[in-house]
Amino acid sequence: MAVTTGDRVVLDVDGLRMRYGANDVLHDVSFQARQGEVVVLLGPNGAGKTTTIEILEGFRMRSAGRVAVLGVDPAQGGEDWRARLGVVLQSWRDHGKWGVRELLAHLGSYYTCYSTEQIKRPWDADELVDAVGLTEHAGKKIRTLSGGQRRRLDVAIGIVGRPELLFLDEPTAGFDPESRREFHDLVHRLADEHETTILLTTHDLDEAEKLADRIMILANGRIIADGSADELSRRIAGEAEVRWTRDGQRFVHSTTAATKFVYELFKQYGESVEELEVRRASLEDTYMALVRQAESGQGEAGVRTLEEVAG
Numbered sequence: 001m002a003v004t005t006g007d008r009v010v011l012d013v014d015g016l017r018m019r020y021g022a023n024d025v026l027h028d029v030s031f032q033a034r035q036g037e038v039v040v041l042l043g044p045n046g047a048g049k050t051t052t053i054e055i056l057e058g059f060r061m062r063s064a065g066r067v068a069v070l071g072v073d074p075a076q077g078g079e080d081w082r083a084r085l086g087v088v089l090q091s092w093r094d095h096g097k098w099g100v101r102e103l104l105a106h107l108g109s110y111y112t113c114y115s116t117e118q119i120k121r122p123w124d125a126d127e128l129v130d131a132v133g134l135t136e137h138a139g140k141k142i143r144t145l146s147g148g149q150r151r152r153l154d155v156a157i158g159i160v161g162r163p164e165l166l167f168l169d170e171p172t173a174g175f176d177p178e179s180r181r182e183f184h185d186l187v188h189r190l191a192d193e194h195e196t197t198i199l200l201t202t203h204d205l206d207e208a209e210k211l212a213d214r215i216m217i218l219a220n221g222r223i224i225a226d227g228s229a230d231e232l233s234r235r236i237a238g239e240a241e242v243r244w245t246r247d248g249q250r251f252v253h254s255t256t257a258a259t260k261f262v263y264e265l266f267k268q269y270g271e272s273v274e275e276l277e278v279r280r281a282s283l284e285d286t287y288m289a290l291v292r293q294a295e296s297g298q299g300e301a302g303v304r305t306l307e308e309v310a311g
């Protein structure tokens with residue numbers, strides 16, 4: 001997990017609203033992200049994640065609110081501003097006849113003029129191919145790549161200009177577990193070594209937990225939670241489930257004071273307690289509880305225990 005988050009505010013969103021026709025999609029979205037921070041945006045289908053990201057990227061005009069991306073309003077961002085952003089959207093379908101390395105070197109050449117003292121642009125094509133795990137396939141034509149390999153290429157295209165801020169929309173859809181792990185390592189490296197700020201969407205809560213310094217949950221066009229995975233689960237807090245076996249019999253007990261309970265359990269039964277497990281609310285439990293709570297129209301004041309909310 002990135003620990004090198006700086007003080008510089010890279011993303012600053014205040015009172016963002018978006019309306020499509022008569023349909024309000026984003027109501028009042030406000031958040032900030034700092035240099036080197038990995039922020040994961042979660043939310044059910046249709047919550048407004050892609051809309052938010054597209055507004056930040058300058059691809060979509062907002063209805064209201066203040067937005068500064070690398071200090072610039074995306075609606076007014078020029079080429080030099082755009083060169084500092086990396087965007088990974090859908091799979092790269094064009095240029096099927098191009099080689100992997102060839103395409104990266106070609107796209108990279110557009111960034112040469114945006115090189116600075118601090119940030120040398122573009123990323124060297126061979127190093128980049130290596131960083132995304134495509135070395136073996138560097139000479140292959142793009143149309144011959146598998147789905148997962150093509151997605152890695154999408155990521156490489158997104159970072160070839162060494163962006164200060166990277167947007168990733170469901171980057172690991174279609175990855176096998178190994179590619180997913182490698183991709184997670186790459187995200188950590190970008191944040192830790194290069195101080196890249198990363199905003200990504202995913203529906204994979206395990207991935208969110210592994211990657212995020214901060215998780216934001218968007219539901220019904222509002223951010224209903226913003227914090228680390230631990231902070232979010234503490235908001236739902238409540239009870240932990242303690243499981244154990246004794247003399248071959250299984251036991252389950254729910255308690256808000258798991259440590260004390262386990263201490264008493266051992267004091268009473270000592271070594272006959274086996275297979276002890278303490279399970280706290282997972283990110284999935286927390287996510288489901290918060291989203292259901294938002295969908296049933298309860299505000300912050302209505303935060304209840306997980307059991308009450310999730311039934």
Ligand SMILES: Nc1ncnc2c1ncn2[C@@H]1O[C@H](COP(=O)(O)OP(=O)(O)OP(=O)(O)O)[C@@H](O)[C@H]1O
Pocket residue numbers: 020025043044045046047048049050051052
């Ligand atoms: N161009 C558009 N015109 C009208 N409505 C739109 C447009 N684009 C998106 N919407 C609506 O805005 C809402 C938010 O869509 P958005 O794509 O931002 O959601 P999302 O959180 O990214 O969803 P998913 O997880 O399914 O990708 C949806 O109700 C969608 O139907």
